[in-house]
Amino acid sequence: MALEQISRVIDGKRKIVKKPELLAPAGNLEKLKIAVRYGADAVFIGGKDFGLRSNADNFSIEEMAEGVEFAKSFNARIYVTTNIYAHNENMSGLEEYLEGIQGAGVSGIIVADPLIIETCKRVAPKLEVHLSTQQSLSNWKAVQFWKEEGLERVVTARETGHEEVKKMKEKVDIEIEAFIHGAMCISYSGRCTLSNHMTARDSNRGGCCQSCRWNYDLMMDTGNQQQEDQAMFTDDSSPFAMSPKDLNLIMSIPKMCDIGIDSLKIEGRMKSIHYIATVVGVYRKVIDAYCDDPDHFQINPKWVEELAKCANRDTASAFYEGTPSYKEQMYGEDNQSRKTNYVFSGLVLDFDIETNIATIQQRNYFKPGDTIEFFGPESEGFSQVVDTIWDEKGNKMEAARHPLQIIKIKVEQPVYPYNMMRKNKGKEHQTS
Amino acid sequence: MMKPELLVTPTSVNDISVLADAGADAFLVGEEFFGLRLAGEFNRNDVKKAIEIAHQKGKKVYVAMNAIFHNDKVDFLADYIDFVNRVGADAIVFGDPAVLMTAREVAPDIKLHWNTETTATNWYTCNYWGRKGASRAVLARELNLDSVVEIKDHAEVEIEVQVHGMTCMFQSKRMLLGNYYRYQGTTMEIQRQGQEENLYLYDQERDNSYPVFEDENGTHIMSPNDICMIDELDELVEAGIESIKIDGILKSSQYLQVVTKAYRKAIDALVEDEDTYFDIREELYQSVADIQPKNRPLDTGFFFKETVY
Ligand code: SF4
Numbered sequence: 036m037a038l039e040q041i042s043r044v045i046d047g048k049r050k051i052v053k054k055p056e057l058l059a060p061a062g063n064l065e066k067l068k069i070a071v072r073y074g075a076d077a078v079f080i081g082g083k084d085f086g087l088r089s090n091a092d093n094f095s096i097e098e099m100a101e102g103v104e105f106a107k108s109f110n111a112r113i114y115v116t117t118n119i120y121a122h123n124e125n126m127s128g129l130e131e132y133l134e135g136i137q138g139a140g141v142s143g144i145i146v147a148d149p150l151i152i153e154t155c156k157r158v159a160p161k162l163e164v165h166l167s168t169q170q171s172l173s174n175w176k177a178v179q180f181w182k183e184e185g186l187e188r189v190v191t192a193r194e195t196g197h198e199e200v201k202k203m204k205e206k207v208d209i210e211i212e213a214f215i216h217g218a219m220c221i222s223y224s225g226r227c228t229l230s231n232h233m234t235a236r237d238s239n240r241g242g243c244c245q246s247c248r249w250n251y252d253l254m255m256d257t258g259n260q261q262q263e264d265q266a267m268f269t270d271d272s273s274p275f276a277m278s279p280k281d282l283n284l285i286m287s288i289p290k291m292c293d294i295g296i297d298s299l300k301i302e303g304r305m306k307s308i309h310y311i312a313t314v315v316g317v318y319r320k321v322i323d324a325y326c327d328d329p330d331h332f333q334i335n336p337k338w339v340e341e342l343a344k345c346a347n348r349d350t351a352s353a354f355y356e357g358t359p360s361y362k363e364q365m366y367g368e369d370n371q372s373r374k375t376n377y378v379f380s381g382l383v384l385d386f387d388i389e390t391n392i393a394t395i396q397q398r399n400y401f402k403p404g405d406t407i408e409f410f411g412p413e414s415e416g417f418s419q420v421v422d423t424i425w426d427e428k429g430n431k432m433e434a435a436r437h438p439l440q441i442i443k444i445k446v447e448q449p450v451y452p453y454n455m456m457r458k459n460k461g462k463e464h465q466t467s
Numbered sequence: 468m469m470k471p472e473l474l475v476t477p478t479s480v481n482d483i484s485v486l487a488d489a490g491a492d493a494f495l496v497g498e499e500f501f502g503l504r505l506a507g508e509f510n511r512n513d514v515k516k517a518i519e520i521a522h523q524k525g526k527k528v529y530v531a532m533n534a535i536f537h538n539d540k541v542d543f544l545a546d547y548i549d550f551v552n553r554v555g556a557d558a559i560v561f562g563d564p565a566v567l568m569t570a571r572e573v574a575p576d577i578k579l580h581w582n583t584e585t586t587a588t589n590w591y592t593c594n595y596w597g598r599k600g601a602s603r604a605v606l607a608r609e610l611n612l613d614s615v616v617e618i619k620d621h622a623e624v625e626i627e628v629q630v631h632g633m634t635c636m637f638q639s640k641r642m643l644l645g646n647y648y649r650y651q652g653t654t655m656e657i658q659r660q661g662q663e664e665n666l667y668l669y670d671q672e673r674d675n676s677y678p679v680f681e682d683e684n685g686t687h688i689m690s691p692n693d694i695c696m697i698d699e700l701d702e703l704v705e706a707g708i709e710s711i712k713i714d715g716i717l718k719s720s721q722y723l724q725v726v727t728k729a730y731r732k733a734i735d736a737l738v739e740d741e742d743t744y745f746d747i748r749e750e751l752y753q754s755v756a757d758i759q760p761k762n763r764p765l766d767t768g769f770f771f772k773e774t775v776y
Binding site for chain 1: 668
């Protein structure tokens with residue numbers, strides 16, 4: 036793609052005119068709406084069939100239609116993942132399913148199996164077809180192949196680096212979608228059957244049980260029947276593990292925008308609304324700030340910190356910035372999910388500008404004296420200490436104990452519906 | 468009944484003649500730069516020799532180009548395909564569409580076998596690659612026997628199925644062994660050549676050992692058991708599967724000879740007279756079981772196993 040199509044000088048200031056789409060995951064309608072409100076340009080969801088993540092909550096056709104309607108009012112698009120590698124027995128019902136998705140007004144599907152690609156072109160031609168990362172697409176010539184097959188977009192393999200994607204973009208006129216954030220396979224996607232072997236669950240149909248994250252002993256067979264096999268680790272080192280740190284490309288967003296990547300994708304259909312709001316919110320700000328003034332752009336350290344507040348693992352840039360070393364993996368204790376200090380504790384329903392009282396739906400325990408912070412698309416966010424908590428009828432409460440209970444507190448700055456409140460556990464008020 | 472081709476992956480050029488005599492009909496060879504998880508490394512000269520020897524004996528040779536290619540290797544595809552074509556290989560085995568695209572340009576007449584291993588799971592998709600130019604599809608090993616037969620029933624391309632040996636469960640582009648050594652402080656650098664072949668991951672919970680190795684395509688983790696279908700070949704052969712494969716990866720040449728001979732006998736007996744096959748199959752199975760390396764139990768892969776999801 037020609038560089039002048041990506042950026043242009045407007046009123047003496049260079050701007051990125053070809054802004055990439057920010058694509059967010061959603062496991063249900065509530066998450067979809069949050070993703071859109073927090074600035075996603077598009078949301079990908081799973082249907083009841085033909086998608087990986089068979090245990091994520093998935094959308095019925097009616098829910099898809101509702102999601103599409105909602106997204107439309109924000110000018111956002113919906114894609115449905117149908118990225119299994121189908122077995123013979125999965126072939127029936129596919130046509131009706133794709134027709135249903137098209138009928139729901141969805142913009143496109145994300146596909147790996149040519150069976151689904153061709154069936155979609157035949158029965159649901161209004162749907163765009165995007166090639167899933169499950170195809171582990173790693174070179175421009177393969178991109179060319181899928182372009183000639185009539186696909187609108189391809190998702191690159193997570194193993195591709197910046198220069199590689201740049202070349203794909205230069206060589207082939209097709210939309211490219213790349214992951215920027217979230218958990219990922221340590222194998223080439225679509226090329227791992229650990230779960231099939233270890234637990235008889237088919238990973239390429241959504242049954243993966245993350246066997247890669249278990250611990251193993253690395254041993255060497257000495258080739259001598261008399262001699263015992265040799266352990267390739269010492270007593271004080273951690274066992275062999277294959278856990279990658281989660282992807283985080285916040286620092287690479289500028290160069291991704293510069294080469295005209297069409298869609299920047301966040302992983303995590305199983306993740307909470309707090310996660311989605313945080314991650315989408317941050318990347319929205321990064322993309323907007325960079326595209327508005329690429330020549331004076333600087334990463335705000337607050338954005339980086341913000342991402343860490345919803346992370347349950349350490350993060351790294353994986354292959355996008357070079358070949359990952361052991362430092363981009365986790366061994367031993369680090370291999371366990373680590374909770375951040377922050378807990379999602381409330382969703383703002385309403386705010387009274389006269390009294391500065393916010394009405395909040397409780398999502399996790401908090402009490403007076405706790406340090407909390409609010410964030411949302413409208414502001415940079417702020418932090419304060421919880422003062423009095425009232426219930427809906429105005430009775431004072433010792434603590435907000437009950438999930439989904441409606442409570443009220445005084446806030447120090449204006450908040451907006453769908454803003455979120457999180458508590459800093461490190462600054463919990465000790466009562467005793 | 469049609470006799471399926473018996474395809475073997477040899478460990479070196481020297482294997483070609485002996486394995487041909489042991490009863491192999493075809494060989495899969497290649498080099499790590501282009502092919503995945505080969506039983507032996509065949510440079511261009513070796514490929515050429517292998518083809519000469521095999522063709523003299525009326526056997527076929529396929530060349531592996533089924534790696535996942537990144538941009539940097541795309542430029543090498545045309546030259547290699549041209550070479551493979553010139554030396555008279557009987558087919559190229561590919562997974563990445565870049566190979567298919569390049570073959571169309573460089574050697575439009577060469578036969579192509581589609582083999583991505585894990586993703587050939589339904590007949591429609593096999594036929595899809597057939598329409599794109601493949602003459603054969605190599606099925607995923609995670610399929611059960613009924614699915615294999617059903618695919619064959621609907622296939623417009625030849626179908627190849629692995630019936631013996633180790634299978635790959637996992638490929639990462641990351642250097643997971645090297646990373647682990649470096650994480651531990653490099654004290655365990657392995658230098659002696661060949662030693663890497665003996666590494667495995669031990670899974671305490673399942674008491675399984677998974678061979679693991681690293682090469683320029685990344686890290687590969689292999690199945691804990693060897694498939695052995697020598698006593699269960701009847702349905703596959705009756706269904707008309709065109710090619711059955713013995714994978715020789717991480718096996719010795721002597722082992723491959725014995726196993727190839729046993730399968731040869733099994734196929735011949737089966738096609739000649741099923742009852743003879745049923746009479747000798749246990750014996751044949753035993754002859755293979757007797758030479759199994761330690762840590763390598765035999766099983767039937769996914770042929771009789773259901774997976775859920
Ligand atoms: S086991 Fe790990 S690498 Fe394999 S499919 Fe599952 S998450 Fe991916």
